[in-house]
Amino acid sequence: MQIQEVEKATQNWLNQFVSSSRRVYRMALTTFIEFLEETESGKWTPQHIIEERLKDLDNRTFTFEQKIVDFYKWLGNYATKETHIPFTRKDVRSGKILNCTFHRKGGKKLSDNTRQGYVNGVRSFFAYNRLDLNLTTQQKRLIGKKARLVQHDYCLSLMDIQKMAEVGTPQERFVLLAGKDLGLRAIDFVNLKQGAFAIVVDQNKNSEPPFFLGETYTQKEGVTAHPFLTLDGLDASRVWLQVLETKGLRDDDNPMLNIRKKELTTNLRRMATKAGVNTHGQRIRFHCLRKFLADKLSLRMSESKWKQIVGKQIDEGAYVGPSDLREGYANVLNRIQIPTNKVNNHVQLKQMERELKATIKTLVNQNSEHEEDNQKLKGEVENMKMELRNMQIMIRQILEKLPTGE
Secondary structure, three states: OOHHHHHHHOHHHHOOOOHHHHHHHHHHHHHHHHHHHHHOOOOOOHHHHHHHHHHHHHOOOOHHHHHHHHHHHHHHHOEOOOEEEEEEEEOOOOOOEEEEEEEEOOOOEOOHHHHHHHHHHHHHHHHHOOOOOOOOHHHHHHHOOOOOOOOOEOOOOHHHHHHHHHHOOHHHHHHHHHHHHHOOOHHHHOOOEHHHHHHHHHHOOOOOOOEEOOOEEOOOOOOEEOOEEOHHHHHHHHHHHHHHHHOOOOOOOOEOOOOOOHHHHHHHHHHHHHHOOOOOOOEOOOHHHHHHHHHHHHHHOOHHHHHHHHOOOOOHHHOOOHHHHHHHHHOOHHHHOOOOOOOOOHHHHHHHHHHHHHHHHHHHHHHHHHHHHHHHHHHHHHHHHHHHHHHHHHHHHHHHHOOOOO
């Protein structure tokens, strides 16, 4: 079955996911249909799969549970085919819907993580249609363990972020510092409007942080986030708005950034390279900023509260207002805001080191000059002492020659 046909037949299911997950799950179902047509008789479609699953449940044969296990094993020898997948995306600047094509070369074997992802995609299709696959413990073992991380994320420190900010352009600094403060996913961050930041900048010129950005709808989980800015993010936002103004791109209804979400990671990696941040082989991506904030918030806030800030699903009964969240966020400012009252800036330290060396050199020179003056003075004193002794000798000699009185 063609990919386009699968997407049309399962549009409501696929529309639940962001673009990257949608592409993987669409490919998963397409490959599952290919597996069924190779191992079963007849032509398979999404509707046919649903009908057969209903019969499977009515007869309590549960054959699809075994089929998903066989599918996972079948994927071990599966080689990808050359594909050209059409898809649409929204241009963040103009708002127009663009027709694009995803190209992939064929002949590549699937990794264990990809096989696991395909299985999850097919199971999601059944779950969406209320036809969940109830695997036994043994079947779960046969499918494999949870997908493992191919590469670990680097844990950014506040000092790393400070060094990166010092070498970044205005856009890079906005990505880094606002991203660090808000803790949103990349897809939500690139869609933030200029007007939201302009309001915060105008209303908080003389206020104390943190600054509430306003409720923000998140796409992946469909929940509302309550993000805040520190002085770092506020200053970076102010500068970037000024840059947009000079370029003639200032519009409250337009996004702050006219870039795709993967370019956020490119910005961070470029700054890390320029700042000399050593990740020891671990990767830096925009999601590292979300982890950075979540780790710091979790030290002082309950899980239900910090999840509301960064936009993660919670129980309805755990909801609290922005004022309570602001108080909790304020408790970790010293852990997430770059210090402004302490001299721990590495550029300033180098400058201080140069100035200190120059001062020491001047003092050494002055001391040398004083030592030379002291040596001259000592010489003059010694000469005066010598002259005094000579005069004393002459006086004794004269007194000896004088006649003595009888």
